[in-house]
Amino acid sequence: GAGVSQSPSNKVTEKGKDVELRCDPISGHTALYWYRQSLGQGLEFLIYFQGNSAPDKSGLPSDRFSAERTGGSVSTLTIQRTQQEDSAVYLCASSPGGAEDTQYFGPGTRLTVL
Amino acid sequence: GQNIDQPTEMTATEGAIVQINCTYQTSGFNGLFWYQQHAGEAPTFLSYNVLDGLEEKGRFSSFLSRSKGYSYLLLKELQMKDSASYLCAVFASGGSYIPTFGRGTSLIVHP
Numbered sequence: 001g002a003g004v005s006q007s008p009s010n011k012v013t014e015k016g017k018d019v020e021l022r023c024d025p026i027s028g029h030t031a032l033y034w035y036r037q038s039l040g041q042g043l044e045f046l047i048y049f050q051g052n053s054a055p056d057k058s059g060l061p062s063d064r065f066s067a068e069r070t071g072g073s074v075s076t077l078t079i080q081r082t083q084q085e086d087s088a089v090y091l092c093a094s095s096p097g098g099a100e101d102t103q104y105f106g107p108g109t110r111l112t113v114l
Numbered sequence: 115g116q117n118i119d120q121p122t123e124m125t126a127t128e129g130a131i132v133q134i135n136c137t138y139q140t141s142g143f144n145g146l147f148w149y150q151q152h153a154g155e156a157p158t159f160l161s162y163n164v165l166d167g168l169e170e171k172g173r174f175s176s177f178l179s180r181s182k183g184y185s186y187l188l189l190k191e192l193q194m195k196d197s198a199s200y201l202c203a204v205f206a207s208g209g210s211y212i213p214t215f216g217r218g219t220s221l222i223v224h225p
Binding site for chain 1: 118147149155157158159162201203211212214215216217218
């Protein structure tokens with residue numbers, strides 16, 4: 001079956017512009033995570049959605065970052081007024097729902113802020 | 115806070131065995147994952163340990179000691195395609211749904 005997909009695969013933007021990154025999780029997966037991975041760094045948790053519950057936004061680095069998940073499926077991560085330090089690979093992962101379920105990752109979006 | 119430690123880089127020879135260690139200090143423990151990530155690709159699941167002991171899966175095995183806060187990933191009969199980054203991730207207890215990832219160990223397999 002289809003895995004997790006993300007779009008775009010690459011995004012180059014100018015400092016100060018807004019960007020939207022999309023994630024399509026595996027059908028039926030109730031949990032969805034966004035992570036950020038900078039060169040040589042581990043995965044940095046950003047936000048977690050579980051079903052219809054309020055998302056856990058504790059990892060968002062600033063109020064320029066926001067995310068939503070429509071209909072318990074597709075998710076969009078929005079970064080407003082991008083800064084050069086936002087440049088990273090943004091990974092989305094979904095899991096069937098349990099706290100310790102295996103996470104299935106998408107291919108990521110490489111964001112470059114000039 | 116949560117802390118996960120892994121070596122930054124390791125090298126090994128094709129056909130050999132390599133052990134990648136992971137130590138963790140977390141507020142409780144509810145399971146440990148190992149993921150493999152090839153350059154430019156998404157992480158893929160390798161193993162999950164929640165009880166002490168060794169879990170074997172083909173050429174890959176993963177070991178856990180909860181009392182020592184320690185895990186390792188053992189790769190046997192190394193192949194060139196095993197060159198990748200190996201990520202250790204821990205779920206703390208207390209209902210946490212957010213895993214803490216280590217920085218990953220870059221494994222280079224040479225002929």
